[in-house]
Amino acid sequence: MQGILRLLEADSQSRHDxxxxxxxxxxxxKPRASVTFDGELTIDFGGTEPLAQRRYVRIGDDLHTIIDTFYYQIAATPESFVDPALLPPEAKIVRLVLPDLTLELKDGKWQRTPEHPELSADASIELVDAWRQTQALEVRPKAKLPETRPAGQAEVWLDGQEQPLRFTLLEDDDNIYLLRPDLDLAWQVTKDTAEKLLKLREEKQETAGKEEPKPEKTAK
Incomplete structure (x- = not known):
């Protein structure tokens, strides 16, 4: 967005009536793109100058040429400005409700339902970290999603928030789409990535008192 605002400071390389x-x-x-600032100033983007490859723009009754860096930001789809992260920066998760698992932070420790006692505590931490760190391959409007199948629901409760972030899970053969119904936007991830978001890593917890291997007897 700051890049678009810098358009207001762009130098005009030439100006004609x-x-x-x-x-x-x-x-x-038929302008290729337009942007209006404060409902008053409109800048229309045309083609490019053949030799210098500067962009033609119309401002009021004047024709200008400017360096060709702003057009691609203006012409980008709105969703291209959406953060590919699933959660806001510095988000602190206190509860996760997933299709087959619920995690809740109590007294500094993650409680699991079902408990999965065979799995280590690190499995819960890794799953929560996956939600904090995952970046989507792409963010798409709901209207531009391919044909998908329902794959469940997910809720992410953040510290200090009265309502969770709700995701509708959709899938096709290769990807999972985490749709925010409140935004009509979906975060696309691979199924391998989705596995890390929705399931505990199956690394068995070491059992206390595990029998030590006996030394081999040497032949006399």
């Missing part, structure tokens, strides 16, 4: 000029010649008869 549009009166009598053919807008189509500059790609401004």
């Amino acid at each position: 549009l009166a009598g000029l053919d807008l189509a010649r500059f790609g401004l008869d």
Whole structure:
């Protein structure tokens, strides 16, 4: 977003009165993109200058050329500005409700339902960390999702929040889509990544008092 705001400070490489000029010649008869600031100043983006590859823009009744770095930010889809992280920065998870598991932080320790006593405490920590660290391959609007199948629900409760972040889980053959119904946006991850978000890693907890291997007898 800061990059778009810097458009207001962009230097004009050239300036011409549009009166009598053919807008189509500059790609401004049907602008490729437009941005309006404060409901007043509108900048229309046209084609590029053949030699210097500067972008033609229309501001009011004037034709300008500017360096061609801003157009691609303006033309980007809105979802491309969405953070690919599943959770806000520095989010502190206090409860996770997953299709087959619930984790809740109590007295500094993660309590599991079901308990899975055969798994170590580290398995819970790793799962929670996966939610904090995972970056989506892509963020898509709900309307642009491929054909998917329901795969459950997930709730992420954050410290200090009265309501959880709710995700509807959708899947196709290769990916899982974590859809936020409140935003109509879905975070796309591979099924391998989704496995780390939804299931405990199956590393068995070492049993206390495990029998030590006996030394081999040597032949006399």
